[in-house]
Every structure is written in C-alpha cells, then in structure tokens.
Amino acid sequence: MGTLEKLRDALIEGKVEEVKHYTQQALDENTPAKTILDQGLIAGMDVVGVRFKEGEYFLPEVLLCAKAMHAGLDLLKPLLVGESGQSAGTVVLGTVKGDLHDIGKRIVKAMLEGAGYEVIDIGVDVDAEKFVESVRKHKPLVLGMSALLTTTMRYMKTVIDALQNEGIRDKVKIIVGGAPVNEEFAKSVGADGYAPNASEAVDLVKRLTAA
Amino acid sequence: MEEMLYSSAHEMIFGFAKKPVTVANGLTFGKGKVVPEVNFTLPPMDLAHENVPEIRERFKDIAHRIMERCVELQQEEVVIEFEHLFDMTERPDFGAQLTKDLKEVIEKYRQSHGTKAALRVTVADIRDRTRPPRMRSGKEIETMLRSFELCADAGADILSIESTGGKEISDNALMIGDVEGLLFALGVLGPRDMDFLWREIVSIARRYDVVPGGDTACGFANTAMQLAHQGLLPKVLAAVVRLMSAPRSLAAVEVGAVGPLKDCGYENPVIKAITGVPISMEGKTSACAHSSPLGNIAAAVCDLWSNESVQDVKLLSGNTPEVFTEMLIYDCRLMNTAIEEGRAEILRDLMVDSDRFLDPQALILDPKVMYEAARVIVNAGEDKFKQAVAVSRYAHGVVKEAEATNKIRLRGVEAKWLEKIGKILEHLPEEEEEFYASVKARYEGHFIPEEYGLN
Numbered sequence: 296m297g298t299l300e301k302l303r304d305a306l307i308e309g310k311v312e313e314v315k316h317y318t319q320q321a322l323d324e325n326t327p328a329k330t331i332l333d334q335g336l337i338a339g340m341d342v343v344g345v346r347f348k349e350g351e352y353f354l355p356e357v358l359l360c361a362k363a364m365h366a367g368l369d370l371l372k373p374l375l376v377g378e379s380g381q382s383a384g385t386v387v388l389g390t391v392k393g394d395l396h397d398i399g400k401r402i403v404k405a406m407l408e409g410a411g412y413e414v415i416d417i418g419v420d421v422d423a424e425k426f427v428e429s430v431r432k433h434k435p436l437v438l439g440m441s442a443l444l445t446t447t448m449r450y451m452k453t454v455i456d457a458l459q460n461e462g463i464r465d466k467v468k469i470i471v472g473g474a475p476v477n478e479e480f481a482k483s484v485g486a487d488g489y490a491p492n493a494s495e496a497v498d499l500v501k502r503l504t505a506a
Numbered sequence: 507m508e509e510m511l512y513s514s515a516h517e518m519i520f521g522f523a524k525k526p527v528t529v530a531n532g533l534t535f536g537k538g539k540v541v542p543e544v545n546f547t548l549p550p551m552d553l554a555h556e557n558v559p560e561i562r563e564r565f566k567d568i569a570h571r572i573m574e575r576c577v578e579l580q581q582e583e584v585v586i587e588f589e590h591l592f593d594m595t596e597r598p599d600f601g602a603q604l605t606k607d608l609k610e611v612i613e614k615y616r617q618s619h620g621t622k623a624a625l626r627v628t629v630a631d632i633r634d635r636t637r638p639p640r641m642r643s644g645k646e647i648e649t650m651l652r653s654f655e656l657c658a659d660a661g662a663d664i665l666s667i668e669s670t671g672g673k674e675i676s677d678n679a680l681m682i683g684d685v686e687g688l689l690f691a692l693g694v695l696g697p698r699d700m701d702f703l704w705r706e707i708v709s710i711a712r713r714y715d716v717v718p719g720g721d722t723a724c725g726f727a728n729t730a731m732q733l734a735h736q737g738l739l740p741k742v743l744a745a746v747v748r749l750m751s752a753p754r755s756l757a758a759v760e761v762g763a764v765g766p767l768k769d770c771g772y773e774n775p776v777i778k779a780i781t782g783v784p785i786s787m788e789g790k791t792s793a794c795a796h797s798s799p800l801g802n803i804a805a806a807v808c809d810l811w812s813n814e815s816v817q818d819v820k821l822l823s824g825n826t827p828e829v830f831t832e833m834l835i836y837d838c839r840l841m842n843t844a845i846e847e848g849r850a851e852i853l854r855d856l857m858v859d860s861d862r863f864l865d866p867q868a869l870i871l872d873p874k875v876m877y878e879a880a881r882v883i884v885n886a887g888e889d890k891f892k893q894a895v896a897v898s899r900y901a902h903g904v905v906k907e908a909e910a911t912n913k914i915r916l917r918g919v920e921a922k923w924l925e926k927i928g929k930i931l932e933h934l935p936e937e938e939e940e941f942y943a944s945v946k947a948r949y950e951g952h953f954i955p956e957e958y959g960l961n
C-alpha cells in the first residue's frame with residue numbers, strides 16, 4: 296500500500312498521529328502537497344462522509360476524522376499555493392435572541408469545519424445588532440441562524456430586515472435551521488436556504504457558495 | 507439516602523407512590539390515580555412587550571379549552587404545566603402575570619364545575635446564556651429566583667425547573683462521545699448545582715406554601731436521546747447517559763423536593779424507587795415535542811401522564827392543547843380503570859413488554875432495571891460521583907447482557923460503542939477527587955470551578 300492510501304486509511308480511522316506521520320512521509324517522498332490533499336485527506340473525508348450518511352459512523356467518529364484531517368492540513372498549508380491552501384470560506388453562525396438551544400448549531404459548526412469552512416460561532420441569544428456587526432466584521436460568505444423555539448424563529452426575519460436596512464443583505468447568503476423551521480418558513484423570511492440537519496447544511500453551504 | 511422506600515420492582519406501579527403529594531386545593535398525586543398533565547406552548551409568534559396582551563389572551567383561551575375538554579370528558583383532576591420561555595423568566599413580572607391568568611381560569615372551573623386542577627410552573631434556566639455560565643453569582647440566578655418567587659405568589663401550585671448545571675461540559679462531551687466528560691457533568695458538576703439551586707427553590711416553596719416538585723436531566727439525557735434519534739450518537743450511549751443522570755436528579759429530592767417530578771425526566775422511576783415521590787412521565791403523547799423509543803414503557807410507574815409540550819395550532823377536531831388533553835385523559839382513564847378493577851399489574855406489564863426490546867433506551871426504562879439501578883445508587887453510598895459511576899456500569903451491563911442473550915439486537919457500530927463505553931467505565935478512578943484531578947485540565951476554561959463550590 297502506498298503512502299497516500301495509508302494516509303487515507305489512517306484518516307478514515309481518525310488516527311491523528313498517523314495522519315500527521317503519513318502526511319510528512321508523503322512530503323518527504325516529494326509528493327506534491329495538492330496531491331496529498333486530494334488523494335489522501337480529501338479522499339479519506341469522502342469515505343467518512345459516506346460512512347456517516349450510511350449510519351456506519353456517528354458524530355464523534357466524524358469529528359475525530361475531521362480533527363485528523365486538520366492535523367494533516369496544517370502540515371500542507373504552507374506548501375499549498377493559491378486557493379487550495381485556504382479555507383473554503385467563512386461562515387458566521389448564531390442561535391437567535393431569546394433562544395439558548397446550542398447543540399444543534401454546534402453540530403452544524405463542526406460539520407462545516409470538517410468540510411473546510413472557517414466558522415465563527417457568535418453564540419446563543421444573539422440579537423440583530425450582533426449579527427449585523429459580525430457580518431460587517433467577518434465578511435462571511437454565509438450567515439447561519441438557528442432557532443429551536445416557535446417564539447424565537449420569527450426573529451430570523453428581524454435579523455434579515457436589519458441586514459437589509461444596513462445595506463448589507465446582498466453581501467451574504469443566509470441559511471436557517473432548527474426544529475420548528477422549514478423550507479417554506481425560510482422563504483417567507485427571505486433566507487437563501489434551509490437545512491433540516493447538519494450534513495444537509497454543509498451541502499447547502501457548498502451549493503450557495505459555488506453559485 | 508441509605509435505603510429504598512420500595513422493596514421490589516413489582517411493588518412499583520402507576521398511580522401509586524409511597525409518598526403522595528397534595529396541593530392546596532386538595533388534589534393528590536400518587537394515591538391511587540394517574541392524573542393527566544397538559545403542557546402547551548405558543549405557535550410562531552414573538553414575545554415582545556407589545557405582544558403581551560395578545561399572549562395573555564391566548565394563554566387564558568388555551569387554559570379555558572383544556573378545562574372545557576376536561577369537563578366534557580368528566581375528568582375531574584388535571585395538572586396544567588406552564589413552562590416558561592426565556593423572556594417569561596427574564597422578565598419575572600411577565601411570567602407571574604401569565605401564572606396569575608392561568609390560575610384564574612383554573613379557579614373559575616373549580617367554582618363552576620368542581621374540577622380540581624393544579625398549576626405547575628417551570629422556570630427557565632437562564633444561566634445557560636453565557637459561556638462559561640455563572641451558576642451562583644451574577645444576575646441570572648437572582649432573576650430566576652425572583653421569578654420562582656413571583657410565580658409562587660401568583661398562584662403556582664408546583665415549582666419545577668430543567669436545570670443545566672454541567673451542561674457547559676456535557677454539550678461538547680455528547681458531540682464527541684466523551685464518557686468522562688459526561689461523568690464530570692453529571693456526577694460532579696450537576697449534583698453540586700442541584701444541591702445549591704434546589705435548596706433555594708425549596709426555601710421559596712416553603713415560604714409560599716407551594717410544592718417544590720422536581721428537576722429533570724432533559725438537557726443531558728434527552729439531548730443524548732435526540733442525538734441518537736438523529737443518528738448522531740449511539741443509542742447505547744444514550745441509554746447509559748439516562749441512568750448516569752439519575753443521581754443528579756435525585757439530588758433535588760435529597761434537599762427537599764417532594765414531587766411530582768418533572769415529565770421529561772425519564773430517570774424518574776429510579777428516584778421514585780428510592781424516595782417514594784410521585785412522578786410525571788411522558789411517552790407516546792409527547793411525540794408532538796420529540797420522538798422517543800419509550801412510548802408505552804414510560805407510563806409503567808407514572809403518577810402523572812404528560813404530553814411534554816405542544817404548540818397551539820388548529821387541527822380538524824380543535825386546537826392541539828385540548829386534543830392532547832383528550833388523549834392524556836383517555837390514557838389515564840385506562841390506567842385508572844385497570845387500578846379500579848385490580849388489573850393494573852397486567853396493564854403495566856403489557857406496557858413494559860410492548861417496548862422493552864425496541865431499543866437499549868427502552869430496555870433501561872423497564873421498572874425492574876430502574877429498580878435495580880436505584881439499589882445500585884443506594885449501595886454506592888452518599889458520594890454522587892460514585893453513584894454515577896456505579897449506575898453507569900450497571901446500565902452498561904444490562905445492555906450487554908441483553909445483547910449477549912439475543913434479547914436486543916445491536917448494529918455492529920452500536921456493539922463497538924458498547925465495548926468502548928465498557929472499557930472506559932472499567933478504568934475510571936474510583937474516587938471523585940482523583941477523577942477531578944485527572945480531568946480538570948481537560949475542561950479548564952469551559953466551566954468556572956467556584957460556581958460549583960470547587961477549587
């Protein structure tokens with residue numbers, strides 16, 4: 296088995312130290328960083344994604360593999376030229392005002408990070424001003440809002456209106472999620488998309504950022 | 507707790523608790539009848555100040571509809587639960603006003619129809635807003651206690667909360683499947699916070715002569731259950747976490763809570779077995795709020811039967827709160843008829859058998875397992891960490907044995923997790939001090955030790 300296959304397999308098993316080791320070994324063998332990334336790390340994460348969707352892996356395994364991938368990526372970053380060394384883009388995430396439910400949003404964050412996005416989590420009980428300020432400051436590709444309560448979901452509209460009033464609505468794609476939210480609601484508040492769970496949130500962000 | 511109030515699992519049954527509880531209007535729980543507990547919540551709307559009049563009207567209207575349905579179905583006893591949303595605790599006058607409004611409707615029906623209804627008020631744990639949270643200092647705890655006080659004064663009969671001490675560690679621990687983190691949250695931090703918080707709640711309840719009901723490990727064990735439901739976490743871990751959470755919830759009773767314990771605490775039967783307090787439970791009737799593999803089995807030893815919470819929306823036959831009231835009433839009628847006719851044990855056993863092998867989480871809810879878990883906790887002595895470790899090991903053993911004897915079938919990945927959990931539990935330090943020293947650095951910065959009376 297070649298080094299890249301070993302790297303891929305180590306990543307699939309979530310073995311952080313082995314991933315570092317084989318990434319370094321591949322570099323020492325003069326394999327181009329981009330090849331190591333594509334055929335080792337990304338190839339491994341693709342398998343992890345499939346295993347998760349098929350119920351072979353749970354979230355802890357996915358997060359461990361993502362950690363292993365980042366460990367390998369850290370070694371490659373200085374050598375990757377141009378786009379491929381950078382993050383896939385920035386996403387700002389928060390749970391809206393009046394709502395303290397946290398874990399769903401955190402899972403979305405973790406899965407987005409696993410997919411290579413830089414995610415800034417601005418917390419729970421976040422008001423419109425803070426969302427606006429974060430969009431200004433971090434210039435994310437996507438802003439994500441989470442709500443678990445029927446009495447807080449409407450606040451998503453308040454945030455979108457505030458972005459509109461500040462003239463920055465068009466600078467960012469907006470996605471929403473959480474138990475009481477659905478596609479129809481997302482459209483009605485003027486969001487660009489809705490995802491029912493974390494892995495679909497990743498697909499959605501990919502779609503929106505590719506457009 | 508040195509001994510158990512029940513001497514066998516067989517003795518535990520729905521409708522009867524060793525220590526029944528009576529609220530001001532004479533309504534008693536755990537004395538031979540299961541009482542429906544209805545919980546409702548608002549449809550999509552916001553809680554801004556300008557909407558307060560509309561919310562008040564809606565609350566009164568919902569209470570009317572619930573009480574009306576009770577009258578139509580000749581249900582003479584009912585509990586209405588008012589579970590605060592964040593703003594209702596954050597603005598204590600607002601929560602108290604709604605409490606008063608609900609109580610007025612209840613009182614009206616007592617006068618006009620003799621219906622005995624009690625009002626449970628569940629204050630929200632707003633300390634969870636900041637990270638790391640301040641559990642004992644800061645304005646959040648002051649506001650919460652003020653909210654308890656105003657609601658007790660405004661007509662609450664029973665006080666409850668879904669408290670969150672330790673959740674700042676458990677949220678992440680659940681995501682990464684960190685069993686030690688869960689033990690730290692539920693065996694070390696949670697019980698300390700429960701002890702602190704419930705002394706305060708009990709003292710308020712005594713001052714206002716209302717009932718200090720109980721807490722629930724919802725933020726831990728039900729989060730785990732939902733993660734498992736979404737395929738994010740193994741069910742075997744959720745099953746272990748359920749029992750791991752029992753010593754923590756028991757802590758409220760140890761400092762004066764008397765029940766009825768809160769509906770979404772599926773760990774409640776363990777606490778009933780030890781202390782004899784009446785418990786509220788939820789199962790198939792709470793599918794409106796979340797899915798569970800515990801539809802029937804959850805009712806086996808309940809004293810109140812609940813729907814967790816349903817948002818007020820229109821269906822063909824009426825709005826959801828009265829629709830769920832009706833479903834709860836019929837479930838309770840069946841259980842109460844079984845009691846009257848001396849066939850309660852048959853019904854209990856059927857409810858258990860219908861679900862027991864559906865899922866590891868259901869297996870854990872078997873009253874026999876719950877009873878033995880209670881014994882394990884009692885035998886572990888006073889130390890909460892030791893209790894949590896012992897009962898987690900017991901939960902693990904139960905699932906393992908059921909798997910080995912083919913009573914329950916686990917997917918390959920679930921079986922692997924069961925092995926892994928077993929190994930972790932086996933190799934834990936036995937003493938809390940040693941355990942704390944071994945994990946402290948790992949969780950540093952994520953919790954404030956002083957807020958739990960730790961160094």
Ligand code: B1M
Nearest residue numbers: 395397398399439440441444445472473493592725795815
């Ligand atoms: C940006 O793009 C995206 C895309 C996808 C996104 C996304 C964003 N955000 C989420 N997703 C999606 O991806 C995630 C991963 O796949 C998913 O996230 P979820 O969060 O849905 O899923 C999690 C992984 C697991 N799910 C959960 O952890 C939530 C489960 C239920 C049972 C629940 C729990 C456990 C809790 N709760 Co709360 N809680 C309930 C929940 C019932 C339900 N049906 O959801 C609900 C939502 N809670 C409710 C209530 C009332 C409350 N809760 C409260 C507190 C809590 C706990 C702390 C006890 C606990 C915390 C959970 C946590 N760790 O964050 C209080 C709220 C305080 C506040 N202001 O927020 C309190 C007010 C209760 C009280 N009085 O204390 C009800 C809402 C009623 C309503 N009006 O809407 C409720 C339906 C349960 C009920 N009682 O019926 C997807 O939704």
